[in-house]
Amino acid sequence: MKIEYFVFSGTGNTLLIAREVGERLREKGHEVNYHMIGRNNSFRMSGDSVIGLAFPIAFFSSYPLVLKFIASLPEGRGKKIFMTATMGGSALGAEGKFRKLVRDKGYKPIGSELFIMPGNYNNGVIPVEKNSQLVSAAKEKARAFADRLEKGSAAWGRGIPVIPSMWYKLISSGRSLRFFYRMFPITVDKEKCIKCMRCAENCPVGAIDGSGEFPVINRNICESCQRCVAFCPAHAIEVPGKPAEQYRAMEFEEFSR
Known part of the structure; x- marks a missing residue:
């Protein structure tokens, strides 16, 4: 596989996981190219490339920057796509929402995984030991997800659509x-x-x-x-x-x- 991996990361949590997934795939002989999502994005996608998306879950969706990026993706025409997303707690069905977004763009969802990572906000005291355990578990989960992607046995979770579409419109605004x-x-x-x-x-x-x-x-x-x-x-x-x-x-x- 040739993977074009598009990543948005605020404090590094998401980038850390994306690199763990990517390095595991490289160990398996696959080519992985990283692209940081920002104000100015370019889409380098060869005909046989697989698209990876990596971003944080925010407000049970993601940041407007990420949602706009997904909306701006070129038509997929059956191109394979996977997602890795980091969060501090629950996604409340966001996985399924993103699956629908990429399917509506013409992509073929082949796998997704959610990773609980250390919290970014309002840390009066950093829980060092707890954070270390979270990161260690997330890295192991990332490698396992990469293995499933490589074998073709990964799945894109549908989640439970707890949050209505109106909420996503509010987020994206x-x-x-x-x-x-x-x-x-x-x-x-x-x-x-x-x-x-x-x-x-x-x-x-x-x-x-x-x-x-x-x-x-x-x-x-x-x-x-x-x-x-x-x-x-x-x-x-x-x-x-x-x-x-x-x-x-x-x-x-x-x-x-």
């Missing part, structure tokens, strides 16, 4: 994310900020203006993916009045390679 931002309004602490502008350069939706002395987050664009929070070298991006430990699944150098 960005309204729910703006509501979330009002609850957790991440801002830049100017006393801590070292003005490196890493946050502005790496925001996947261009929500951070780095043209001034300090970066400024546009709450009408921000999708609360937590990438800026996770990879700020000075831990200068946080929710005022809600101190939390910084979480990331990997260091920035590993994330950006």
Whole structure:
């Protein structure tokens, strides 16, 4: 197989799993190419390639950026596709919704897997041992999923469609994310900020203006993916009045390679 693997990751959880799946497939002799989902996407798909999607489950769906990416995929014409998604708890039927989305685009779903990973939000104290156990179990699950993909025995779960379609329309509109931002309004602490502008350069939706002395987050664009929070070298991006430990699944150098 030749796999074109499209990945969106905020704090590194999803990228870690996608790389685990991809490396296992490479061990089996398959070609795997990674593409990060962002504002500007290009679709390199040869006729015989298999498409992989990797993204976080957010609000029992995913971020508007991810939903727009899936909507912009070219017609599948029977091309095979699989999905790996990370989450902090339950997906409440999102698996089946994404299956329908790709089928409606003409793709053939061949497998999906959901992975519970460490939480990104509001960690007063990072539960190091628990997180280590979650990551270890998720990596093992990722390798097993890759083996099933390679053998052709993977399946795309339908899930239980608990959440109605109207909810997905609300998610894709960005309204729910703006509501979330009002609850957790991440801002830049100017006393801590070292003005490196890493946050502005790496925001996947261009929500951070780095043209001034300090970066400024546009709450009408921000999708609360937590990438800026996770990879700020000075831990200068946080929710005022809600101190939390910084979480990331990997260091920035590993994330950006």
